[in-house]
Amino acid sequence: MSPAIRSEEARQAIVEAAFDLCAEQGFAAVTIEGIAARAGVGKTTIYRWWPSKAAILIEAVENARDAAAGYPDTGDIYADLAAQTSSVMRLFKTDFGTIWRGLIAAAQSDEAAADGVTRILRVSIDACVARLAKARDAGQIRDDLDLEMAVEIIYGPIYHTWLLRTRPVPEAYMETVLAALLPALTPSPGRH
Amino acid sequence: MSPAIRSEEARQAIVEAAFDLCAEQGFAAVTIEGIAARAGVGKTTIYRWWPSKAAILIEAVENARDAAAGYPDTGDIYADLAAQTSSVMRLFKTDFGTIWRGLIAAAQSDEAAADGVTRILRVSIDACVARLAKARDAGQIRDDLDLEMAVEIIYGPIYHTWLLRTRPVPEAYMETVLAALLPALTPSPGRH
Amino acid sequence: MSPAIRSEEARQAIVEAAFDLCAEQGFAAVTIEGIAARAGVGKTTIYRWWPSKAAILIEAVENARDAAAGYPDTGDIYADLAAQTSSVMRLFKTDFGTIWRGLIAAAQSDEAAADGVTRILRVSIDACVARLAKARDAGQIRDDLDLEMAVEIIYGPIYHTWLLRTRPVPEAYMETVLAALLPALTPSPGRH
Amino acid sequence: MSPAIRSEEARQAIVEAAFDLCAEQGFAAVTIEGIAARAGVGKTTIYRWWPSKAAILIEAVENARDAAAGYPDTGDIYADLAAQTSSVMRLFKTDFGTIWRGLIAAAQSDEAAADGVTRILRVSIDACVARLAKARDAGQIRDDLDLEMAVEIIYGPIYHTWLLRTRPVPEAYMETVLAALLPALTPSPGRH
DNA sequence: AGTTAACCGAGACGGTACGTCGCGTCTTGTT
DNA sequence: AACAAGACGCGACGTACCGTCTCGGTTAACT
Structure with missing residues (x-):
């Protein structure tokens, strides 16, 4: 009577199968x-541990992200923002982007998926807010800025173009956006 | 030797049924x-004219929007942006928001739906760009701003908060956002 | 104020299309x-003149049969029966057989089709009865035989094997059957 | 690692529902x-095990027949044939007749149904042939008769009248038929 | 000679049933 | 107890035809 506990092997196979299927199709x-068949697993095993396919992919994303590091910090907040946002846009074009896109879509009509999306984003946003706070303390950005909102201003254009596809996104999109946003982020020159 | 013509009555019943069902459920x-049953129509009639439920709802949205007017223009671009963005956020909380949210979700995995979403947005974006161009010509905003991008900067935060639900949106959200963006939009004071 | 007259061209195209479709598929x-499309005819035209597809095929069969002649009469009833039954069995293997088979099937659950089948058969049966009556008068077959029943005894085996397919039918099936039936048909030798 | 097993309960409910529906309508x-609804079963369950409605009814007939006994044997082949054929004609007027008629119709354009019909008939025919063989050995019928063909001669008239409905069948039809066939079945008086 | 009404082709319409797919639950052994 | 396998009831899919119903257009008989 060995397997009275959860099979880690099955868990991993399921998450990987879900990831691959989503990436491919x-x-x-x-x-x-489809996941059960690809993972060589019974459907029961999936339903025992996850409430929906979105939940599996959320786990897949969280797994993948745990390997990733925190926000870049070269001391120059603008360089770091440019680097991170460009990296995000690149990421959105990979398999991860396909899955992330699907999860955001699912979140629009699935409360549980919405929670997962929020939870995933929270970590990234917190990291960005922390980086911005450090920059603010270093006098690189205005000290009267709601940093949570600052994140939305910075990443809003990315999601706008990525999710709504209103136009082809230019090469160095975020460089241009950040340049435009600069006056809104830097301490106002008239103050002292 | 003309064939029987398309039934306008059925078309309208279908679009309305789809709208109502989406709003309700x-x-x-x-x-x-469900749409066919509610509209008192055969499924064939739906499949004859629309490729998917998203297509029906896109038509519903376009119908509704055709009644709506253009961008507000009081002469003060900041007041107009505040008014219009607030109006959008209010709209997103109505039945229209439910439908629009669903269409954006569908667009993530349905190319045709994506086209529809893009087409719908194009009109609003063009109106906003036109209004911004007028403001630029009036010297109210910087003349080196990519206006298409300006729209994304302004509406990005709305979609970011609305679609990703990362935090409860404050009361006067867009007022705060626009205030923060002000330095990025106004002509730089150092120029003359 | 007489109406426009029925199009003989359409009638023929429909009957032929039905025949061909049935023969092919x-x-x-x-x-x-399918008939309407193949005949290049509106569905209305079909429904105006026929109540069902069976009715069209019944007309097709009746048309075809009108060309055919009556019962063979060489003076030898046994030779004539052998010739005619063999000819029927050969006919059943042609396109006509396909259609006739379908009509008999349809007749099992469609009263109108059943009437058509009965009507078509009636002519053949009457011809056979007439031939048998002539043979009886010539002293070739028993005079106490119900001729209607005689037809059923003679053709029953054909339909039994053809419709129920219980075994492969031997080459000279009806020769054997008629040989076996001979004692039942000929005047009994013990009588005077 | 065995799968879940087929539900005997569902199987029976389906066969019974099909039988009842066919008898009624x-x-x-x-x-x-209709079968699925009446049986309280998913359509999938039906399609998983049967290729067509005919297949279900074939099973229904085979089930019913498994309960039935073999050919009557009083020692008098003519009495037995009269009893059995009359019994068949009576049976054809019951619900069983409705179903059997439908199956024969289906068999005309469905190879699988034809196989089922053949399989069902084979058992009855074999029983009849066996009874005839016994009678032949007892000297009650000619010993040069192809018994398979004899069955077709005896039952042919029944199916002819039942399927083709060319005339109202008289009360004691098979008595008359068998009386007429007698000379064809009995050993020829001229032999010794 | 013009009117007109029944015919024609085309095909849209409200329906019913099709056979398939995936859902989430369940049952059955196996490990 | 968790596992693989997969059968189950169910609901929706998108398709095929049903028989009815407009649509013009055409044509023959009757004004």
Whole structure:
């Protein structure tokens, strides 16, 4: 009577199968039955541990992200923002982007998925806020800025273009955006 | 030797049924069968004219929007932006918001839906760009600003908070956002 | 104020299309829409003149049969029966057989089709009865035989094997059957 | 690692529902959806185990027949044939007749149904042939008769009248038929 | 000679059933 | 007890035809 405990092997196979399926066929084509078949696992095992396919992919994303590091910190907040946002835009074009896109879509009509998305984002946002706080303390950005909102101003354009696809995104999009936002972020010159 | 013509009555009943069902139950709960039943129409009639439920709702949104007017223009671009963005955020909390949210979600894995979303947005964005261009010509905003990007900077935070739900949105959110963006939009004081 | 007259051209095209479709694809694959398309005719025209696809095929069969002659009469009833039954069995293997088979099937659950089948058969049966009556008068067959029943005894085996397919039918099936039936048909030798 | 096993309860409910529906409404009115609804079963369960409604009814008939006994044997082959054929004609007027009629119709354009019909008939025919063989050995019928063909001669008239409905069948039809066939079946008086 | 009404083709319409897919639950052994 | 396998009831899918219903257009008989 060995397996009275959860099989880590099955868990990993399921998460990987879900990730791969989504990457290959898109979020809409991912099904519990497909994951079970690909992972060589019974459907019961999936339903025992996850409430929906979104939950599996959320776990996949969180797994992947745990390997990733925190916010870059070269001392120059503008360079760091440019580096991080460009990195995000690049990431959105990979398999991860396909999955992330699907999760955001699922979150629009699935409260649990929405919670997962929020939880995932919270970590990134907190990291960004922390980096901005440090920059503010270093006098690189205005000290009367709501940093949570600052994150939304910075990443809003990315999600706007990525999710709404209103136009082809230019090469160095975020460089341009950040340059435009600069006067809104830097301490106002008239103050002392 | 002309064939029987398309039934305008059925078209309208279908679009309305789709709208109502989506408003009542959410996008995910909308089914072609449900629409057909509610509209008193055969499924064939729906499939004859629309490729998916998203297409029907896109038509519903376009119909509704055709009634709406253009961008507000009081002469004060900041007042107008504040008014329009607040109006959008209010709209997002209505039935229209439910539908729009669903369409954006569908657009993430349905190319046709994405086209529809893009087409709908294009009109609003063009109106905003036109209003910004007028403000620029009036010297109210910087003349070196990519206006298309300006729209993304202004509306990005709205979609970011609305779609990603990372935090409860404050009361006068857009007032704060616009205030923060002001230095990025106004002509730089150091120039003359 | 007489109406425009029925189009003989359309009538013929419909009957032929129905025949050909049935011959090519089998009775079950024949549809009103298919006939209309193949005949280059509106569905209305079909529904105006025929109540069902069976009715069209009944007309096709009757048309075809009108060309055919009556019962063979060489003076030898046994030779004539052998010739005619063999000819029927050969006919059943042609396109006509496919259609006739379908009509008999349809007749099992469609009263109108059953009437058509009965009407078509009536002519053949009457011809056979007439031939048998002549043979009886010539002293070739028993005079106490119910001739209607005699037809059923003679053709029953054909339909039994053809419709129920219980075994492969031997080459000279009807020769054997008629030989076996001979004692039942000929005047009994003990009588005077 | 065995899978879940087939539900005998569902199997029985489906076969019974199909039988009842066919008896009540006729073969043509039987639908898979109707059977599923009446049996309280998913359509998938039906399609998993049967290829068509005909297949279900074939099973129903085989089930019913498994309960039935073999050919009557009083020692008098003519009495036995009269009893059995009359019994068949009576049976054809019951619900069983409705279903059997439908299956024969289906067999005309469905190879699988044809196989089922053949399989069902084979048992009855074999029983009849066996009884005839016994009678032949007892000297009650000619010993040069192809017994398979004899069955077709005896039952042919029944199916001819039942399927083709060319005339109202007289009360004691098979008595008359068998009386007429007698000379064809009995050992020829001229032999010794 | 013009009117007109029944015919024609085309095909849209409200329906019903099709056969399939995936859902989430369940049952059955196996490990 | 957790596992793989997969059958189950269910709901929706998108398709095929049903039989009815407009649509113009065409044509023959009757003003």
